[in-house]
Amino acid sequence: MEKQLRGRAHKYGKNVDTDVIIPGKYCNIIDTVELGKHALEGIDPEYTSKMKPGDIIVADTNFGCGSSREVAPIAIKGSGTSAVIAKSFARIFYRNSLNIGLPIFESAEAVDGIAPGDEVELEPATGVIRNLTKGTTFQAAAFPPFMQSLIEAGGLQPYVERRLAEMSASTN
Amino acid sequence: MLWGPAANYRFMGQTLTEKILARHAGLERVEPGQIINARVDLVLANELSAAVAIGVMRNIKGASRVFDNEKIALVEDHFVPAKDAQSAKLAKLMKDFAKEQNIKHFFDVGRGGIEHVVLPEEGLVAPGELIVGGDSHTCTYGALGAFATGMGSTDIAAAFVLGEVWLKVPSTIKIVYSGTLSEMVVAKDLMLKTVGMLGIDGATYRAIEYHGSTVDALSITGRITMANMAIEAGAKNGIFHADEKAIAYVTERTDRPFTVEHSDANARYERVLEINVDDLEPQVACPHTPDNVHPISEVTRDEISLDQVFIGSCTNGYIEDLRIVAKILDGKKIASNLRVIVNPGSQKVWMQAAEEGILTKLAAAGCAVNTPGCGACFGGHMGTLGDGERCMSTTNRNYVGRMGSPKAEVYLGSPATCAASALAGKIADPRALDLVGV
Numbered sequence: 077m078e079k080q081l082r083g084r085a086h087k088y089g090k091n092v093d094t095d096v097i098i099p100g101k102y103c104n105i106i107d108t109v110e111l112g113k114h115a116l117e118g119i120d121p122e123y124t125s126k127m128k129p130g131d132i133i134v135a136d137t138n139f140g141c142g143s144s145r146e147v148a149p150i151a152i153k154g155s156g157t158s159a160v161i162a163k164s165f166a167r168i169f170y171r172n173s174l175n176i177g178l179p180i181f182e183s184a185e186a187v188d189g190i191a192p193g194d195e196v197e198l199e200p201a202t203g204v205i206r207n208l209t210k211g212t213t214f215q216a217a218a219f220p221p222f223m224q225s226l227i228e229a230g231g232l233q234p235y236v237e238r239r240l241a242e243m244s245a246s247t248n
Numbered sequence: 249m250l251w252g253p254a255a256n257y258r259f260m261g262q263t264l265t266e267k268i269l270a271r272h273a274g275l276e277r278v279e280p281g282q283i284i285n286a287r288v289d290l291v292l293a294n295e296l297s298a299a300v301a302i303g304v305m306r307n308i309k310g311a312s313r314v315f316d317n318e319k320i321a322l323v324e325d326h327f328v329p330a331k332d333a334q335s336a337k338l339a340k341l342m343k344d345f346a347k348e349q350n351i352k353h354f355f356d357v358g359r360g361g362i363e364h365v366v367l368p369e370e371g372l373v374a375p376g377e378l379i380v381g382g383d384s385h386t387c388t389y390g391a392l393g394a395f396a397t398g399m400g401s402t403d404i405a406a407a408f409v410l411g412e413v414w415l416k417v418p419s420t421i422k423i424v425y426s427g428t429l430s431e432m433v434v435a436k437d438l439m440l441k442t443v444g445m446l447g448i449d450g451a452t453y454r455a456i457e458y459h460g461s462t463v464d465a466l467s468i469t470g471r472i473t474m475a476n477m478a479i480e481a482g483a484k485n486g487i488f489h490a491d492e493k494a495i496a497y498v499t500e501r502t503d504r505p506f507t508v509e510h511s512d513a514n515a516r517y518e519r520v521l522e523i524n525v526d527d528l529e530p531q532v533a534c535p536h537t538p539d540n541v542h543p544i545s546e547v548t549r550d551e552i553s554l555d556q557v558f559i560g561s562c563t564n565g566y567i568e569d570l571r572i573v574a575k576i577l578d579g580k581k582i583a584s585n586l587r588v589i590v591n592p593g594s595q596k597v598w599m600q601a602a603e604e605g606i607l608t609k610l611a612a613a614g615c616a617v618n619t620p621g622c623g624a625c626f627g628g629h630m631g632t633l634g635d636g637e638r639c640m641s642t643t644n645r646n647y648v649g650r651m652g653s654p655k656a657e658v659y660l661g662s663p664a665t666c667a668a669s670a671l672a673g674k675i676a677d678p679r680a681l682d683l684v685g686v
């Protein structure tokens with residue numbers, strides 16, 4: 077995991093759903109970079125042209141609601157966006173983001189304390205969010221312990237490999 | 249078990265969802281918030297979620313085979329018959345995988361339909377089972393008393409190889425429906441009303457348990473419509489108790505043994521919601537969220553002219569739905585200002601509709617009848633909306649861009665409301681139709 081992430085904030089409202097994050101017509105694309113070119117196209121067609129690698133999406137409640145399409149967090153990651161900060165996340169999007177390694181931060185205070193264009197620095201390991209433009213600091217909600225252990229293990233894949241090994245050991 | 253909070257309500261009863269999860273985790277009981285490792289009875293994917301999942305699986309060391317080739321269902325439905333070469337590539341990828349892994353339940357074009365229509369129909373869903381799917385509307389199977397939830401492709405890849413998933417046990421919201429539905433008011437209206445009351449994140453991380461005499465009286469299709477849209481309130485799953493009707497539906501389709509359980513009388517609910525439906529009107533979800541729900545009398549105060557009516561999807565693509573639409577359109581012509589697109593939910597639904605003369609009636613009224621599949625529901629193909637177009641649809645989502653252009657508008661309603669609107673050329677109240685015996 078990256079130690080620190082840094083970029084400018086792009087702000088959106090509540091219920092940013094998966095249909096606007098990556099419209100259905102692009103869901104037959106599996107290439108990450110190609111998907112990234114259409115990130116947020118449904119809500120902000122300019123997003124990918126105005127953002128710079130490292131920039132951060134800041135949004136209100138229920139980010140990522142709607143479908144289970146894993147290409148939603150993949151598209152955001154593929155665009156070069158370094159993280160999403162939201163007041164809350166929809167369930168499947170939250171899980172998918174952790175699985176594919178898109179850093180997500182849950183903090184209502186940070187969302188209210190960050191204006192569009194603010195320079196923001198994030199520490200995924202600690203959940204610390206710094207608004208460098210305003211000189212303020214926020215703390216994101218901690219991940220539940222089980223998810224923390226998944227993240228530390230490097231995502232779901234190493235976890236599955238370990239479980240597979242355990243299973244074959246117990247049947248041999 | 250991997251991790252769990254201190255259980256402080258050890259003496260409370262369990263909800264149906266908790267019982268199913270506990271049994272699949274090999275535990276006596278589970279508590280909301282607890283993380284469990286649960287055995288799965290079926291893992292589902294469509295050609296989009298499978299394509300990504302297969303890629304992930306190839307990268308998992310030591311994972312060359314799926315855990316059980318009879319417990320995986322692969323259904324081609326989103327972009328098929330392939331709308332372009334890229335979609336054909338994904339469909340082929342899944343088909344090749346099905347062959348390589350000798351997957352028993354693989355449904356190619358012409359032999360399946362929409363995944364959530366196909367699985368119950370084929371007897372692949374039974375009460376008490378635990379099903380995960382690479383599609384958010386996997387929650388549909390709660391209609392038959394199963395715990396079913398949607399996940400992303402990486403989780404599905406893990407389930408393909410492990411035959412188990414990690415889950416956080418949800419707390420449960422109990423909804424009790426009472427009263428009798430009026431003429432032309434159906435399960436879809438009941439569920440739109442519910443989503444409107446809960447809000448699109450009102451049940452996030454929660455289970456919804458449906459109760460009451462109103463839903464007891466519903467057909468299995470009606471319950472499917474309601475469980476299907478649990479995700480529209482953000483829920484992890486939506487579940488009905490399997491009654492005689494549900495058990496009969498399942499045993500007609502499979503010999504597989506299953507377990508029927510019930511929530512305990514002293515089960516712990518996070519919230520209990522009571523809805524009386526005696527005065528319920530047909531409901532419409534207006535743009536651009538499924539919880540922007542209004543009674544039809546309010547919506548029709550404005551003239552809302554339409555460019556398209558869409559009948560289909562895993563919410564309302566069933567034979568019962570097509571029967572209502574055919575009855576309303578029989579012998580009439582749809583309004584000249586719009587087109588009507590019909591996607592029967594599955595090959596079986598299509599064939600049944602053909603046998604009953606429904607397809608001919610619809611075509612004669614001016615509807616375009618498609619082959620089964622998701623089609624326009626998610627803006628994939630076969631009825632994608634253009635800039636400034638407005639659609640009345642039997643589907644489940646109306647987010648910006650859901651059915652095509654971000655500058656289009658989607659209204660959600662029942663098959664009856666959609667059919668009445670097709671005749672009127674604008675959003676119309678099906679109760680105003682002068683139809684003898686409908």
Ligand code: SF4
Nearest residue numbers: 362561562622625626
């Ligand atoms: S019919 Fe629509 S909601 Fe149902 S699985 Fe297909 S795209 Fe998803």
